[in-house]
Amino acid sequence: MDSPAGAAVTLRERVLLELARRDKSDIQETFQAITEAAAVVLDVARVSIWALVDGGAPLDASIDLGTRIVCKDLYLSNEQKHVSFLPIHGHDFPAYLRALHERRTITADDAQADPRTAELTTFYLKPLGISSMMDVPIWHHGQVYGVLCFEHVGPLRRWRPDEQAFAINMTDIASGCLEAAEHLAGRRCWEILAESLSEGVAVMDARGGVVACNRAARRTFIERAGLESWAELPGAIELVDAADRPIPAVDWPFQRMLRGERVEGEIYGVVFKRTGERRYLRLTFSPAYEAGRVEYVAVIVVDATEEMFVERLKRELLAGVAHELKTPLAIAKGYAQQLESAKARPNGLDGMLGAIVRACDRMDHLSETLLDLASMILGRLRLTQERVDLADIARAVIARAERSAPSHRFHVELKPGLYVVVDSARIAQALRHLIENAVSYSAPGSAIDVLTSTDERNVTLTVRDQGVGIPDSMKAGVFTLFFKAHAGTARDKGGLGVGLYLAREILRRHGGDLTCESEEGVGSSFHIVLPLARSA
Amino acid sequence: MTEVLIVEDDEALRELLALILEGEGFEVATAANGREALASIARSLPRIVLLDMTMPLMDGWQFCRELDRRGGPRPQIVVITAATDPARRAGEVDADGWLAKPFDRDALVALVQGLRGGADSSAPPAR
Numbered sequence: 001m002d003s004p005a006g007a008a009v010t011l012r013e014r015v016l017l018e019l020a021r022r023d024k025s026d027i028q029e030t031f032q033a034i035t036e037a038a039a040v041v042l043d044v045a046r047v048s049i050w051a052l053v054d055g056g057a058p059l060d061a062s063i064d065l066g067t068r069i070v071c072k073d074l075y076l077s078n079e080q081k082h083v084s085f086l087p088i089h090g091h092d093f094p095a096y097l098r099a100l101h102e103r104r105t106i107t108a109d110d111a112q113a114d115p116r117t118a119e120l121t122t123f124y125l126k127p128l129g130i131s132s133m134m135d136v137p138i139w140h141h142g143q144v145y146g147v148l149c150f151e152h153v154g155p156l157r158r159w160r161p162d163e164q165a166f167a168i169n170m171t172d173i174a175s176g177c178l179e180a181a182e183h184l185a186g187r188r189c190w191e192i193l194a195e196s197l198s199e200g201v202a203v204m205d206a207r208g209g210v211v212a213c214n215r216a217a218r219r220t221f222i223e224r225a226g227l228e229s230w231a232e233l234p235g236a237i238e239l240v241d242a243a244d245r246p247i248p249a250v251d252w253p254f255q256r257m258l259r260g261e262r263v264e265g266e267i268y269g270v271v272f273k274r275t276g277e278r279r280y281l282r283l284t285f286s287p288a289y290e291a292g293r294v295e296y297v298a299v300i301v302v303d304a305t306e307e308m309f310v311e312r313l314k315r316e317l318l319a320g321v322a323h324e325l326k327t328p329l330a331i332a333k334g335y336a337q338q339l340e341s342a343k344a345r346p347n348g349l350d351g352m353l354g355a356i357v358r359a360c361d362r363m364d365h366l367s368e369t370l371l372d373l374a375s376m377i378l379g380r381l382r383l384t385q386e387r388v389d390l391a392d393i394a395r396a397v398i399a400r401a402e403r404s405a406p407s408h409r410f411h412v413e414l415k416p417g418l419y420v421v422v423d424s425a426r427i428a429q430a431l432r433h434l435i436e437n438a439v440s441y442s443a444p445g446s447a448i449d450v451l452t453s454t455d456e457r458n459v460t461l462t463v464r465d466q467g468v469g470i471p472d473s474m475k476a477g478v479f480t481l482f483f484k485a486h487a488g489t490a491r492d493k494g495g496l497g498v499g500l501y502l503a504r505e506i507l508r509r510h511g512g513d514l515t516c517e518s519e520e521g522v523g524s525s526f527h528i529v530l531p532l533a534r535s536a
Numbered sequence: 537m538t539e540v541l542i543v544e545d546d547e548a549l550r551e552l553l554a555l556i557l558e559g560e561g562f563e564v565a566t567a568a569n570g571r572e573a574l575a576s577i578a579r580s581l582p583r584i585v586l587l588d589m590t591m592p593l594m595d596g597w598q599f600c601r602e603l604d605r606r607g608g609p610r611p612q613i614v615v616i617t618a619a620t621d622p623a624r625r626a627g628e629v630d631a632d633g634w635l636a637k638p639f640d641r642d643a644l645v646a647l648v649q650g651l652r653g654g655a656d657s658s659a660p661p662a663r
């Protein structure tokens with residue numbers, strides 16, 4: 001192997017190996033590496049790659065003389081540099097183009113005389129002193145993409161079979177480079193597509209590892225859980241079903257999919273242990289099989305938290321409205337009919353009429369609350385703006401409360417002249433709700449204080465009871481829609497769990513707020529805060 | 537002896553039901569939830585239970601389950617419900633009759649009288 005021919009073979013093999021191994025993601029760089037290596041190894045003055053820009057016609061198709069042939073790279077051995085060259089046009093060189101379309105290597109030892117290349121003589125070969133040419137087609141998808149050109153300067157050169165074989169190997173590498181670039185472009189398209197989706201998408205392997213995912217999927221799980229990698233995810237979350245029952249790990253959708261069950265658009269609650277945040281996600285697992293076994297799984301994740309919220313809203317509202325509205329209706333109707341059926345004017349008529357009026361008040365208040373809630377959800381709540389004395393609003397509400405709850409002692413301290421610019425009906429409603437709560441959750445005979453205080457900017461109206469109070473564990477949720485601190489306990493006073501939510505929303509839309517202090521067994525204070533009107 | 541036990545968490549409605557039925561000459565007892573109702577039944581078994589379904593502490597469903605679990609004679613049950621499908625509610629607890637809120641006073645009286653009469657004769661209970 002120490003003969004010159006043996007050394008040359010070794011060099012060629014080494015060059016081919018190196019080129020085959022290199023990262024081919026950049027076409028231009030790879031083409032330059034090919035031309036330079038080919039020029040050095042075969043000791044050729046000029047080596048270039050040309051592309052049939054409009055060409056690469058399918059086999060047996062007629063030759064398109066409109067084809068442009070564009071120089072992608074030209075390496076000049078003497079100057080050791082890469083340059084470019086003007087495009088040439090097929091109709092100027094029909095014989096050459098025809099030869100290329102035969103899809104074989106053109107070995108023109110005497111290029112200026114060879115019928116396939118002679119037409120290049122005046123314009124190209126002679127001026128550049130090119131005597132011999134070897135042009136090898138570069139294939140791509142079964143078509144000729146272009147050509148690798150070896151142009152020898154000096155005395156005529158005979159291209160040997162081993163040189164032709166080497167040149168063909170070089171074009172194979174160029175083909176590989178084109179394929180790699182195409183593959184990358186394809187992948188890039190999928191990446192762009194995946195990243196543009198608002199849905200989370202991921203591909204998992206059969207062991208549950210995440211092979212690929214888009215940004216939405218990362219954001220939904222990894223970022224929300226504060227994780228570094230997908231591998232940590234199973235330990236960082238809990239799954240619950242749509243009714244909030246925990247799902248054991250063996251019944252997680254991935255496991256069920258592995259067992260051959262379909263998981264399509266099912267809603268799961270994902271509880272992130274770190275923050276306790278709960279999101280409802282609609283999951284679809286689409287397995288891809290290889291030899292009857294799951295190879296990969298495409299996972300689609302759609303956030304359904306809003307959807308679940310609205311669903312729950314509808315459910316709670318329907319059930320709650322039915323119960324809350326129909327009970328006072330039953331009372332009013334029943335008493336009215338009882339009065340009608342009485343032969344003589346019964347004893348306790350006043351009590352009955354009072355009950356009818358209170359039942360009607362309940363319905364009235366409820367229908368207002370529901371209408372406001374519906375308006376708020378639909379984004380249609382419109383507030384009027386009147387300049388009024390908050391003490392006047394408060395006095396009217398308290399007067400009504402004293403009638404409907406004679407059981408409680410109201411202790412009222414209102415400073416006059418607390419002007420605010422508000423929707424007075426809405427503010428009255430919020431206050432009414434606070435007072436009704438105070439009555440409901442404190443013992444008959446106990447006091448309910450209604451007090452005002454001011455600072456430079458705001459007026460605070462406080463409703464304080466000596467009632468059951470709110471357990472510490474419940475305080476965070478007091479203003480949540482459908483929150484009921486005492487649901488299912490002896491202290492449950494019914495109601496929709498809408499009032500405090502709505503009251504705070506109303507106050508916030510006035511630039512104010514509603515806050516709460518409470519101690520279990522001692523009582524609760526709710527503070528209405530409103531900005532004072534600028535003195536007119 | 538108690539003839540009708542009224543189980544309803546809403547005080548005003550509970551008093552109204554009692555007023556109507558007492559006015560018709562029934563012996564009436566009242567309970568504010570399922571638990572109180574069970575205690576009342578333990579003291580004196582009524583013929584008829586007027587049962588609200590949505591109640592704190594122990595609702596209508598839990599009450600019926602507990603009643604069945606304890607065994608013994610079962611009073612006739614009339615479900616009073618605000619549900620849009622009261623017949624289904626009644627079926628859920630195998631009740632003998634139902635009233636939808638807001639109910640009609642005379643229908644209430646007729647239903648309770650019918651059940652009392654039905655229990656005495658061999659006529660099938662109202663459904």
Ligand SMILES: [Mg+2]
Nearest residue numbers: 545588590591
């Ligand atoms: Mg009820």
